Amino acid sequence: MSIESPPGAISDPATWVEQHGDALFRYALMKMRDTSQAEDMVQETFLAALKARNKFAGQSSEKTWLIGILKHKIIDHFRKHKREQTSDDIETLTEQLDQQFNQSGHWNVSLSRWQNPDQAHENEAFWKTFSSCIAHLPDHLADLFILREIKGLTTEEICKLLDISTTNNMWVMLSRARMRLRSCLDSRWFNHDNQEVR
Amino acid sequence: MLSCKEVGELLSQGLDRKLSFREQLGLKIHLVVCKTCNCYEKQLQFVARSARNLMRPNKPGQGIPPLSDEAETRINSNIKQQLDEEQQIKPE
Numbered sequence: 001m002s003i004e005s006p007p008g009a010i011s012d013p014a015t016w017v018e019q020h021g022d023a024l025f026r027y028a029l030m031k032m033r034d035t036s037q038a039e040d041m042v043q044e045t046f047l048a049a050l051k052a053r054n055k056f057a058g059q060s061s062e063k064t065w066l067i068g069i070l071k072h073k074i075i076d077h078f079r080k081h082k083r084e085q086t087s088d089d090i091e092t093l094t095e096q097l098d099q100q101f102n103q104s105g106h107w108n109v110s111l112s113r114w115q116n117p118d119q120a121h122e123n124e125a126f127w128k129t130f131s132s133c134i135a136h137l138p139d140h141l142a143d144l145f146i147l148r149e150i151k152g153l154t155t156e157e158i159c160k161l162l163d164i165s166t167t168n169n170m171w172v173m174l175s176r177a178r179m180r181l182r183s184c185l186d187s188r189w190f191n192h193d194n195q196e197v198r
Numbered sequence: 199m200l201s202c203k204e205v206g207e208l209l210s211q212g213l214d215r216k217l218s219f220r221e222q223l224g225l226k227i228h229l230v231v232c233k234t235c236n237c238y239e240k241q242l243q244f245v246a247r248s249a250r251n252l253m254r255p256n257k258p259g260q261g262i263p264p265l266s267d268e269a270e271t272r273i274n275s276n277i278k279q280q281l282d283e284e285q286q287i288k289p290e
Binding site for chain 2: 013014016017018021022023025026029030039042043046047050051101104105106107110111112113114117118120121122124127130131134145146148149150151167170171172174175178179181182185186
């Protein structure tokens with residue numbers, strides 16, 4: 001039995017937290033980097049959605065609609081608190097990534113193998129490093145990379161949420177994000193003492 | 199033959215869409231001879247696996263924890279309170 005409602009209809013608000021709470025919280029935590037602030041954002045999102053639920057047009061799934069509200073709340077929050085941007089801009093990133101290849105498209109850098117990478121998943125510090133690498137991506141790429149992993153969001157909905165014009169653009173952006181994260185993990189995790197957290 | 203840069207792009211897109219037969223063949227030929235791209239492929243797959251485990255961990259202690267029970271209860275009771283207030287303003 002599924003409590004997910006069909007597209008176009010809004011489900012019982014009493015089931016929202018159970019259905020969407022974890023996905024919204026994880027997205028919020030990745031952006032806010034603070035548990036209680038992320039929880040507040042999730043709560044504000046649900047309460048705002050409650051007020052606006054009659055206006056839900058059903059053009060997207062309920063989850064996408066909620067994430068859209070959350071995304072705006074987070075942007076407002078940062079605007080109000082004028083938090084400094086720590087993320088790189090996309091031009092700088094593209095330049096950096098291109099420097100990994102020479103004129104004819106061959107690797108300029110040598111890659112060294114990672115020993116038993118999956119063991120890192122058992123280490124809490126790894127997740128801190130990985131999150132921090134994601135947070136340093138240009139905002140758009142970070143959002144895309146995170147939203148891509150939320151179950152129940154279609155490619156089309158993600159493109160719409162992030163104003164990405166074509167799925168082809170989305171694939172290219174994802175490729176840049178992964179390439180950057182690979183080199184971030186390489187320098188900050190696998191070729192380090194594994195203790196660095198930030 | 200595909201360049202390493204093109205291979206890198208295709209390896210990533212292979213995680214998001216089904217590659218054409220031509221693309222798959224191009225990748226295969228390149229990967230037979232290119233050690234660096236082989237290494238890149240494995241590391242890229244690890245990044246993708248990590249993303250999945252970050253947002254949808256299947257074991258406690260991995261990735262981002264879910265909303266805590268306390269937060270869940272608190273948010274649910276606030277939702278309920280707002281619903282009750284709604285009822286009081288415009289009783290059916």
